[in-house]
Amino acid sequence: MGFPRGWIVWLAGLAWLAASSPALASYAVYTGRIGQSDITFVIESRNAVQRAVYFYDRYRTPIRLKPAFLHRTRDFGMDELDAAGLPVARLRFDNANFFRSTPRLTGNWIDYRSGKTLPLELELVAYLDYDGAWPAGHHPLLQAASSEGFYFQIPMDEDDAAVHAIEVMDKSSGKRWQTLELSQPGCNRGMETVQVVLERGVTQLRMAQTPHCPGMVFEWNPAEERFEDRLH
Template identity: 75%
Template sequence: MRASGWAAWIAGLALMCAALPAPAAHAVYAGRIGGSDITFVIESRNAVQRAVYFYDRYRTPIRLKPAFLHQSRDFGIDELDAAGMPVARLRFDVASFHRSAPRLTGTWTDYRSGRSLPLVLELVAYLDSDGAWPAGRHPLLQAASTERFYFRVPMARDHAAVEAIEVVDKATGRARQTLALPQPGCNRGMETVQVVLERGLTQLRMEQTAHCPGALFEWDPAAERFEDRLR
């Protein structure tokens, strides 16, 4: 192969590698902020942390602002309100979101009042490209929700193809439906399921691309359930 051919091949390989998603891992925790039970999920990718959590009493996902993990101690990540504005800070004494640190401690501080509460998290599950700990499928909380429902995507390893979406009732914490996808879809972690209001009806969407078949489910008020609109 000529030098110019080698250069073109290397450049093409570099572009292909750049297009591939970077390795990521998801850690799922159960814990408490003050006296309130919470469920907390954090994604680690290229030293960037993205997280979502909810209070188990209300089960409405709360987004956190992506943060660059430049140090393992005294690491903070901002909680966002519905408008995307920082309203509180979750600070971790030691930020090791891995199986090697099954228990995390820190504080939650409200920006408006300055009130701080203790934060404690216990690792429930860990998913990366090698598989899941403990072994099996674990529901990954989605950041998007509706007034009545929140959503989970069962995963056996990080960013495996999505085969189903679980619809969970916020009021009871019980699964309302399991939506089987006609074709396995691309996994985008906590942002896999998007909620859209279309013609006054709630839709659940998974992005369709050249490599992802996508999915579309719409709420049927008469049947009181989500129906597949791509079949």
């Protein structure tokens, strides 16, 4: 016996959402300090796995952390990775609760090479999940990839499957340089939505193409000092 047409449409919608959107993902955005240095820290929780990226506000170059199962171990720590993907330091948290119920986090940062330890303090400034955004409104989700002069954000108000724009941010000032409006909504891949690729010496921003997600490519035009859509 076949499904009624309404059920077929509903099941197809669920299949598209599962393929295109991070399942049951939440994002917590913090500001705080490592030692005396101001930082911005973003952590994604999805299917019991935590992924995070942060930058020092002075430099605004995103630093990746190695994914971890923080809720399944008593060692609430994540390794900081260098450009080659090797662990160079560890961020350890006194509590692994990255939700609105815990607006302040403490811990420490430990340099693997020197053993130097600095206090870590974070204050929650935004929280986004499938129920909506706190506080209400749009919030920028920091991307893990960056270029020499820019870092990137995607505006979010909840854990949507659709991404409608990419914000190009100037590292030197922290101000928005350009907003790239997508001709078709792209799929939300969390902090890995935007990829940065050097193609024939030219910087490109890419969003991966899949059967359910349109691909996007923006290329840097040095004459205009702008990224331009290469597919439309």
